[in-house]
Amino acid sequence: DAKTTQPPSMDCAEGRAANLPCNHSTISGNEYVYWYRQIHSQGPQYIIHGLKNNETNEMASLIITEDRKSSTLILPHATLRDTAVYYCIVRPGVWSGAGSYQLTFGKGTKLSVIP
Amino acid sequence: DTEVTQTPKHLVMGMTNKKSLKCEQHMGHRAMYWYKQKAKKPPELMFVYSYEKLSINESVPSRFSPECPNSSLLNLHLHALQPEDSALYLCASSPRSIQVPANTEAFFGQGTRLTVV
Numbered sequence: 276d277a278k279t280t281q282p283p284s285m286d287c288a289e290g291r292a293a294n295l296p297c298n299h300s301t302i303s304g305n306e307y308v309y310w311y312r313q314i315h316s317q318g319p320q321y322i323i324h325g326l327k328n329n330e331t332n333e334m335a336s337l338i339i340t341e342d343r344k345s346s347t348l349i350l351p352h353a354t355l356r357d358t359a360v361y362y363c364i365v366r367p368g369v370w371s372g373a374g375s376y377q378l379t380f381g382k383g384t385k386l387s388v389i390p
Numbered sequence: 391d392t393e394v395t396q397t398p399k400h401l402v403m404g405m406t407n408k409k410s411l412k413c414e415q416h417m418g419h420r421a422m423y424w425y426k427q428k429a430k431k432p433p434e435l436m437f438v439y440s441y442e443k444l445s446i447n448e449s450v451p452s453r454f455s456p457e458c459p460n461s462s463l464l465n466l467h468l469h470a471l472q473p474e475d476s477a478l479y480l481c482a483s484s485p486r487s488i489q490v491p492a493n494t495e496a497f498f499g500q501g502t503r504l505t506v507v
Contacts, residue, residue, distance in 0.1 A: 309495075318394070318480050318498030319433065362432065377423060377446065378482075378496055380432035 278302065278365045281384045287357075289390050293350040297363030300344045305368045308339060309378070310348045312359040319362065319380075322348065326368065353388045360385050396481050396499035404507055405471060411502045413464040413481030422464040423496070424456060425480040433480055439464060471506045478503050 280298040287293040299308060309324040323330055323337045325346070330337045336349040350357055362383040394415045403409050413422065420441050425433040438446035439458040453475075455467040464481055484496040 316478070316501075316503070318482075318500045320498070321495040324495065360432075377435055377438055378433075379435065382432055 278379075279363045279381050281361070281363055281381060283382065284385045284387070286387050286389055287350075287353045289355060289388050290352055293353040293357065293386055293388070295348040295350075295361050295363075295384050295386065296345065297348070298345045299363070299365050302343050302365050306365045307368045308337065308343075308346050309364040309366055310335070310337065311362045311364065311378070311380075312357075313362070313383075314356075314359040319378075322361075324366075353386075355388050355390065358386060358388045394481055394483055394497050394499035396479075396502050398502060399500065400503045400505075402505045402507060403468065403471065405473070407471075408467070408469045410468065411466040411479055411481075411504075413466075413483075413499055414462055415483045415497070416462055417483065417485075417497065418461075419483035419485050419497075420461060421484045422458060423482040423484075424464070424466055425482065427478040427480060427501070429477075437466075468504075471504075473506050476505045 278299055278301055307324050307326050310322040311319040312322055313319045323332055323335050325337045325339055327339055327343055337346060339346045360383040362380050364378050366378060397412045401409060422439045424436040426436050427433040435448050436450045437456045442458045442461060453470050457465040457467060478501045480501045481499045482496045
């Protein structure tokens with residue numbers, strides 16, 4: 276089962292920052308937070324991941340609370356091409372058996388960027 | 391090359407047909423996955439291969455038969471499917487090595503849209 280909770284949908288005006296929240300209150304110490312997105316009828320695309328520090332790359336920023344029970348993905352200047360379903364996933368950071376590397380998807384947040 | 395290539399992109403098959411889905415990656419990844427995604431639902435894991443050996447089968451019916459002939463290829467053989475098996479089938483790969491920490495990204499293909507008639 277997915278270990279994360281996300282709002283089912285959000286709207287964001289084009290050019291504004293999109294802030295997508297995720298709750299992962301049962302996350303354990305060696306688990307990372309990953310974000311993927313899936314544009315309609317395409318395969319999921321990796322965005323960013325982090326353990327406890329805030330992370331930034333060319334696509335987005337990831338803010339993880341100090342207690343690690345929640346995080347926020349930030350798309351700084353949303354465009355129409357960012358309309359997609361965004362998945363927050365918790366995944367082990369150390370090898371602990373065959374299931375360690377799989378991704379278990381929750382329901383995600385459908386982000387609609389409005390012109 | 392950071393691509394996972396899936397063929398065909400679309401497939402229509404009858405319930406008595408036998409067909410195969412193919413997946414290929416040249417990133418040296420030793421973990422490969424099949425996911426099934428129904429409309430408006432998240433992807434659901436079907437199989438995991440690690441070093442060309444099946445390591446996880448998520449109670450998938452035997453009409454789906456995976457095969458990993460080498461480290462770059464993953465197949466999904468289909469036989470006697472039902473209309474409810476119509477879905478988007480996604481392949482993914484990721485590095486898999488005790489020397490490589492698990493905090494690495496997985497790469498997904500664009501999927502095969504399967505319709506069973």
